[in-house]
Amino acid sequence: MAGPTSINFSKDINIKNITSAEEMMSAVQKLLPVDIAVCAAAVADFRPKNKYKNKIKKNNQNYNQLHLEKNQDILEYLGKTNKLRPKIVVGFSAETENLIENSTKKLNQKYCDMIIANDVSKNTTGFNVNYNKISIIEKNGKVKNLPKNTKSYIAEKIVKKIIDKLLINEKNTN
8 A cells, every 4th residue: 555656656556545644554454464563654644633625714713723633543443453463563663762662662552563763864874875774673572773775675674574574473473
């Protein structure tokens, strides 16, 4: 699933285009059960409570009052879902301070098995560049730091970690 993007996906990848948090939640629920859920990007935490069919004009007296309602948290939903919970739930945490502490809190609050912690305060790694530097935090508290490298290299390491965890879990349940 992908929200609005300029990425040209391979024809070998089946993409469901999503335009709202509600559509994303519905699509996620329809895909369950799955073995692995990787939530690489968060949808908006809030949405406008009222939707207007027409443009809101500047001379409208109420233009400065925006009422919001909370979107359902898809990552937390996946982590908490009992009978349909994926075997492995992986989240991402984009932080600007207290990377490990804030990411560990998120891992626990969202009931993840693993979280990819990403310091987005630097302009040489993270968003809008081809390099990143991450920490993989597991539910057991183990932290693996990956030094700055290309995003494709880091993606390979993340995928390997997830697959290894799945295989270990499968071995332990058989």
